[in-house]
Amino acid sequence: MTGADTQGRTLLELPRLPQAGPLYRRALLGALPGPGRRRGDALPQVELAVAGVAVDRAHLADxxxxxxxxxxxxLPGTYPHVLGFPLALRLMTAPQFPLPLVGLVHVANRITVRRPVEAGETLDFRAYAENLRPHERGRQVDVVLVGAVGGAEVWRGVSTYLGRERTAGGGARRDRGDRPAAPAATASWRVPPRVGTDYARVSGDHNPIHTSRLGARLFxxxxxxxxxxxxKARCLAALESRLPEAYTVEVAFKLPVPLPSTVAFTATADGPAWEFALHDARSGRPHLAGSVR
Incomplete structure (x- = not known):
């Protein structure tokens, strides 16, 4: 079913969540060289929607x-992201999407939990893209995923992605200078190799840079x-008992966490708010910086 929303985007209602596998295959085919591969300079003016998404309790426990x-x-605050991720994936693998999925870098994520969501509730999801903008290393875009129960929004996630492209300045990195020393760790976590495949299984995100040595080397x-x-979910889990009923958790992804590795988690309270970070336990290289408000 199609229609128009108040923001001028065409609303496309799907009968069910898409299957992630075929969408990834489409993305890989779209990354092959050949005619007709050029991407546009505008976002697709479409909003995808699917209603009545139920929670599988076995999957939630996994x-x-x-x-x-x-x-x-x-539901943990990050769980609706994986629940509705196939809808966002369908949006990002559409031929009209200006940035190719293969090689896209997730640089930031903001989640707003408006109230707790229980496993017995069904969610209606909407996904759309906005704010395509230039970046010193290419272009960035925000992909918005909204979860509602009974017509009321209960959850919202905004994922910022970077599509790396040649720019007039050559895409050179800024000189970061000396990094400040990492703060004292609140906890230290060993991240085993299987985290890549385990999270791919529960999230449906099978990007080979997380699951394959060969796939990682290609990028x-x-x-x-x-x-x-x-x-982000692992950091939020460490704060789970201290989170309010409604909050916004925002992170900036810094340097990747190689598998395996040992990471240091740091969290400091600022009244009802939290600042947290993830660093390499040996070098202090930053992996993630975030806050809860």
Whole structure:
């Protein structure tokens, strides 16, 4: 069913969540060289929607174990991201999407939990893209995923992606200078190799840079790297007992977490808010910086 929303985007209602596998195959085919591969300079003016998405409690428990959450019927703040991810994936693999999925870098993520969501509730999801903008190393775009129950928004996620492209300045990195020393660790976590494949299984995000040494090398990584959203979920799990009923958790992804590795987690309270970070336990190289408001 199609229609128009108040923002001028065409609303496309799907009967069910898309299957991730065929979408990844489409993305890989789209990355092959050949005629007709040029991407446009505008976002598709479409909003995808799917209603009545139910939670599989066995899948939820598997996700909780992989990310370090307690087993419970209440959804972790990051769980609706994986639940509705196929809808966002369908949007990003459309021929009209201006940035190719293969090689896209997830640089930031903001999640707003408006109220707790229980496993017995069904969610209606909407996904759309906005704010395509230039970046010193290419272009960035925000992909928005919204979850509602009974017509009321209960969850919103905004993922910022970077498509690396040649720019007038050659795409050179800024001189970061000397990095400040990493703060004292609150906890230290060993991140085993299987985190890549385990999170791919529960999230549906099977990007080979997380699951395959060969796939990682094709994109310039000597070995697989952890999913950024696993890192965010693991940090949120460490703060789980201190989170309010409604909050916004925002992170900036810095340097990838290679698999395996040992990372240092740091969290400091600022009244009802939290600042947290993830660093390499040996070198202090930053992996993630975030806050809860």
């Amino acid at each position: 996700y909780d174990r992989v990310c370090g959450f307690r087993l419970a019927d209440r 310039g990584f000597p070995r697989p790297i952890a999913h950024g959203m696993w890192s």
